[in-house]
Amino acid sequence: GKNQLLQEEYAAAGSAFEGALERFASARTTLEGSDALIKTLLHGTSYGKDGERLIAAGQSAGQAAVALGQFLEATKQFSFGAEGLVPASPALSFALVAERFSHVKRYVSEVAVLLEQVDPKHIPTSYAETFRSLQGQLYALRGAVDTLDTAMRLVARFASGDQHILVLLQNSNELRPSGGFLGTYGAIAVSNGRIREQTVSSIYDLDGQL
DSSP, X not given: OHHHHHHHHHHHHHHHHHHHHHHHHTHHHHHHHHHHHHHHHHTTSOSSHHHHHHHHHHHHHHHHHHHHHHHHHHHTTEEEETTEEEESSTXXXXXXXXXXXXHHHHHHHHHHHHHHTSOGGGSOGGGHHHHHHXXXXXXXXXXXXXXXXXXHHHHHHHTSSEEEEEXXXXXXXXXXXXXXXXXXXXXXXXXXXXXXXXXXXXXXXHHHTO
């Protein structure tokens, strides 16, 4: 019925979030590779300010890889399905996941900023391609972090406290400027990420109560 449809939609949203996490997991390999590339660059760069920046960037890349591993481990303590966000233990809070993700963001940002401050003219020609490759990897990684950050903020919002969500379902067979006729609505009560109550009904039922 309609309630089953709403549960399936909620489960699909959870699957999409988990899929984003799986794709983001590959970022750990990127960070570890970045650390290796930075060490390679150090062999050909004079130890001035740029050398110091590369050393600091390498250290931050290593810390980011560790933080990313801790973040991914924390996400495994939660499942996201038709019942909402379910922790492996009642004592677990999604705040732990958010905190660990904040560490990932900080270290990745530090690496990117430090590399932006390195003058490409100070990179020997034989290492120029390595430096460009490193910059490209970090650019892509920052984009992945920003994308997941948006999803994290959304999940964190519904995983904390009591929330009341209104879902409007459109029928594309009856076209309207917004996409379709709004014939059905859903009301969901969420407590700390868990669905406590849900109702799906026709807007005509609601209209009749006014």
